[in-house]
Amino acid sequence: MSTLLRxxxxxxxxxxxxxxxxxATLPFLYDISRRTGWFTTRxxxxxxxxxxxxxxxxxxxxxxxxGFHTAGVAGAVSASLALVLPSFIIILIISNxxxxxxENRVVQNAMYGIRPASxxxxxxxxxxxxxxxxxxxxxxxxxxxxxxxxxxxxxxxxIAVLASYLxxxxxxxxxxxGAAVIGIVFRF
Amino acid sequence: MKELWExxxxxxxxxxFTFGGGYAMLPMLQKEIxxxxxxxxxxxxxxYYAIGQCTPGVIAVNTGTFIGSKTKxxxxxxxxxxxxxxxxxxxxxxxxxxxxxxKDSETVxxxxxxxxxxxxVLVGTSVWKIAKKSLIDLPTILIAAAVLxxxxxxxxxxxxxxxxxxxxxxxxxAREGRAGK
Numbered sequence: 252m253s254t255l256l257r258x259x260x261x262x263x264x265x266x267x268x269x270x271x272x273x274x275a276t277l278p279f280l281y282d283i284s285r286r287t288g289w290f291t292t293r294x295x296x297x298x299x300x301x302x303x304x305x306x307x308x309x310x311x312x313x314x315x316x317x318g319f320h321t322a323g324v325a326g327a328v329s330a331s332l333a334l335v336l337p338s339f340i341i342i343l344i345i346s347n348x349x350x351x352x353x354e355n356r357v358v359q360n361a362m363y364g365i366r367p368a369s370x371x372x373x374x375x376x377x378x379x380x381x382x383x384x385x386x387x388x389x390x391x392x393x394x395x396x397x398x399x400x401x402x403x404x405x406x407x408x409x410i411a412v413l414a415s416y417l418x419x420x421x422x423x424x425x426x427x428x429g430a431a432v433i434g435i436v437f438r439f
Numbered sequence: 440m441k442e443l444w445e446x447x448x449x450x451x452x453x454x455x456f457t458f459g460g461g462y463a464m465l466p467m468l469q470k471e472i473x474x475x476x477x478x479x480x481x482x483x484x485x486x487y488y489a490i491g492q493c494t495p496g497v498i499a500v501n502t503g504t505f506i507g508s509k510t511k512x513x514x515x516x517x518x519x520x521x522x523x524x525x526x527x528x529x530x531x532x533x534x535x536x537x538x539x540x541x542k543d544s545e546t547v548x549x550x551x552x553x554x555x556x557x558x559x560v561l562v563g564t565s566v567w568k569i570a571k572k573s574l575i576d577l578p579t580i581l582i583a584a585a586v587l588x589x590x591x592x593x594x595x596x597x598x599x600x601x602x603x604x605x606x607x608x609x610x611x612x613a614r615e616g617r618a619g620k
Contacts, residue, residue: 350509
């Protein structure tokens, strides 16, 4: 029991202080690893790799992984619930505030400025994943040939996904699953 | 009760098919939340994303709590939050228990290389759609350009981007109000 409580407490703190998404929980994980010895820094690297090849929020993947290794399924559940509890409470408070002041001029003007900032931040994140998805930076570093920098297979798939998404507008799940199959078949 | 289940299952799908950081769930949110159920508008998604960047915790959970609580109060927030984290808890527990060499699998690596291409395109089209609604005049275009350049050139924290843009919005609109009188 005390392990479960300690797990919950450690991940509650990570959830309370890690601002800016999953990667922000990393420093907290290193700290937990150093103080408790529940897992090693090597485990954290493994966790990042697993997390990058599974769906879902990185932070929750991390807490599940650590929780399971420390105290089984009960540990996985309690660490994950503890991780999301602080933000759950904080967002409930902000959400109520927004409901109340939705018509307020200052709040509306702040949102007027925030929305384009959101668009820009998501565009930036999209550029980062585009670089990883469409370019062969590792191969380019070795050969130095510009034609090696571009992953032609990926560009073709990208055009195909874009064309069929614009034309058929199917659920994003369809394109994600389709791209996974194509990636396996054509060895991306 | 039905709506709570719909919140849970919609966010379950979002959690199951989000590959990448918080930004990667945008196409799923647009489909499930805006188009299918009308629980929020695209503009509101942008607000939640920005607030989720500056508040502690996982962005997917923050967005889920926002939309759930807007639709069905505290219980709705709970349903959405539990929905978005359930797939991760199940999948990661299975991997940790049985397939520790999962991440070294070549098939998984190929699948994810393909998925990354789809995510790039899907997020790209989502952003384009929202940009047309959010970049409505010169000030909003300038704010977006400034934040993008800042992100490209520096390691600026999202909190600074969001707080500065909020301030810019308030100041610009206040000046506009005075000039209008």
